[in-house]
Amino acid sequence: MTAQTTNPAMTASLSARRRPPFSPWSAVAIVVALTLALPILVIFGHVFIPAGEVWTHLRETVLADYVLNSLALLIGVGIGVLLIGVPVAWLVSVCDFPGRGIFQWALMLPLAMPAYIIAYTYTGMLDFSGPVQGLIRDLTGLGYGEYWFPEIRSLGGAMVMLTLVLYPYVYLLSRAAFLEQSVCVLEVSRTLGAGPFGGFRRVALPLARPAIIAGLTLALMEVLADYGTVAYFGVSTFTTGIFRTWYALGDPAAAAQLSAVLLTFVFVLIVLERWSRAKARFHHTSRRYSTLPRYQLRGWKGTAAFVGCLLPVLLGFLLPAFQLGLWTMQTTEQWMNPAFGRLVFNSFWLAIAAAVIAVALALVLAYARRMEGGRFTGVAVRVAGMGYAVPGIVIAIGVMIPFAAFDNALDGFMRDTFGLSTGLLLSGTVFALLFAYTVRFLAVSLQTVEAGLGKIQPSMDDAARSLGMRPLQTLTRVHLPIMRGTLLTALLLVFVDVLKELPATLILRPFDFNTLAVRAFELASDERLAESSSAALAIVLVGLVPVILLSVTIGRSRPGQQGPTRAADAEPPQKPLAMPAGTTNTP
């Protein structure tokens, strides 16, 4: 047999089968990642372009406003979401009071409410001719200007609006952290004599800190990305500034430079979060969970807990949703017509197309990583998932600049050589929109698909390979059928996110092409609040789907809640960092 090792024919056939340095899978992953990184590269590329007149003008006049207003929003909303999110999370996870079971999921409802929609809904409710002030006038008999009422369309108003819809991020993550702790340490703290509040302050809160900060970071990233609310309220922040520079001042380079500053803010946030977590990495010493007898809150305490949990749900979802429903009923002519049907159709097929693209690419990337596990593939997958941290308006600018340049160059070339105009091939079409959506929301599908793929043991791949399947066949015949549910979830999450997306759609949509989100925003901006309600309500209703999905998933994966013990076979609890993806509020 040793003679055969040196057989020249064998040697030749073996060397032909040598593995290439880059497999086709990782090559595809790297190409996809580079393509999706294009907008961000374009934005940062503009940092090196000498500042023009407009930039100088911006810096001298409004830049300070942008920075101050954005910082004020960050601080205000940050405090707000912490003050709401952490206490209610603690109440529903460690205490028992009337309605706790319902609040567990109901507290997530505001996730379905995009911030710009809640903003103009409250404007409609609270302005001079709205029901609230009308009631005040009826009760007191006072007239216009004779009483003080807070102005909702202000920086403070924007803080309140954003807080109301963003606190669920903090709620979700800190609740998961509290539940994770229940048995390991809280029982110990009780045996050592710590009461409910002592245990909360001295044990639960410090342990949950990494999760709370993670939730806070997600909420603050949404604050930086928000365009609809601040634009509607007339608050000058980075996003509105970018929009104005792009359209009103017509200076793409300055808009890109402004975007780069905004992106720097985002990256600082991410770095701060990583840094705060790196210092505090807690591992739970026990993986055993049993039901912790909850603190029974009775009497006034129970009532206080009930009200404390009800208010965020009421203000963040029930009231505005009710108002939207009311307006929709009053304006049937707005939505019972073919034009509205076209809006729904546009929005839906756009969202479906984007979802299919995002999930397909996520599958390719995640599978490439599973197959190769090499460093390049890993980095490529990380880069491709970066877009979720980038505000939609920044992506829009980053897409528009290179696409327009390409279109102009191609058009010029065709005109010069063939005498015909190709017009706007990329920038003015749905293609640009789909590309931007993919950049922004690939992370959503990627997280879901990677989690699903991770649950399939590697031995499945090996088994399929040893039974004669090539890698691609293994994917289609083994992984895809097993992951059907996961893929559906991923599709749905991207679908809903795209449906709610506003700023990128505003900038990139083809001429005369409207979606539900754009229409709702435009009508609201024209003070036609009631008329915009049907489109808004449609978005809210669709947005409920991932919230329901989320509450079902959490209900299932919750350790130590159902049975008395779910010891060794219980899955190790995971930080549900993957969850908030797919539930953006602020387009």
Add this chain to the structure above:
Amino acid sequence: MTQPIDTTLQVPHTPLVALDRVDIGYDGTAVVHQVSLALSKGQIGCLLGPSGCGKTTLLRAIAGFEPLMAGSIQLDGRSVSDARGTVPPEKRGVGMVFQDFALFPHLSVADNIGFGIRHWSRKDRDERIRSLLKLVGLSGYGESFPHALSGGQQQRIALARALAPRPKLLLLDEPFSSMDVELRGELAREVRRILRAENTTAILVTHDQHEAFAFADRIAVIHQGRVAQWDTAYNLYHRPADRFVADFVGEGTLIPGMVCAEHVVDTAFGEIEGTLSEQLPPGTAVDVLVRPDDIAIDNEAGTIRTEILDKAFRGADFLYTLRLPDGLSVLCMAPSHDNFVIGEHVRLRLDFTHLVVFSRGSGVDCPAS
């Protein structure tokens, strides 16, 4: 195979699978060193060793999942792995049964078995699935789904699935480790019967020597990535090649001694006579392997006085720990109808036919229990 030179080389006794000085490793560090093994058609081999010894890595290399750093693997006279390349697993015709079975949860039992033979004609495929289900004793389970089956049933389906394409070689990666201890032996014998019925060449990986004994014709004891001994179960037990094998396979004690003559070693038991496992000049300091069945408690004819230190009831026999007059302790197996008490003094009779000796300071020094 089309080269004439190949056929001339194919002597009838060409092994079905042959590993030649195989090195496997990651990032330049080898975890498997210089492994050479060969099995002929229909033989069942076993890679036996403690966890982390490299046996699973070796098996995965035979399947084509791991590339080689050096050496070569031949399958049916054809080189399938060497330092320059690896034939991918799907092109090898090697079946594999996984530790966790890895049954496809979205497919019925019949579809799982038929997975590797999807290109067969429908009639042949159905026939093959039916006969395999019969072979593994699960006829009538074809429409069930894997999650509805017990562990032992899943195990047998995994085996049937791997056997379906009639692989040249079947690899089993600790297939019984997730089973109850009582089930293991039974299943091992059962699987052996099935492999014999299919005349399949197979390699099993396990850390359980009883499983290896029950299953394999030849066993490779792997220690730190090297083959310590490639032999039959009988020889592993009675003629261990080194101290590691002597310690790892079976129970026993190494007691110090000195070679006095060609067939005689002087020990704490006195002079023992028997054929020495290696020829050593008189005066060599050695360790002698004493198996629990090499000595017997015999209060009439026994000559060596010992004290019972400990005992373990094992059903058919007791395993006693005995203390020799000079303080050494040895293990002794005795039928369980004689029940001695701890602290009791008994006499020993020696029952050696051959002596396994390791000269002191030679070979790897392994702490013998």
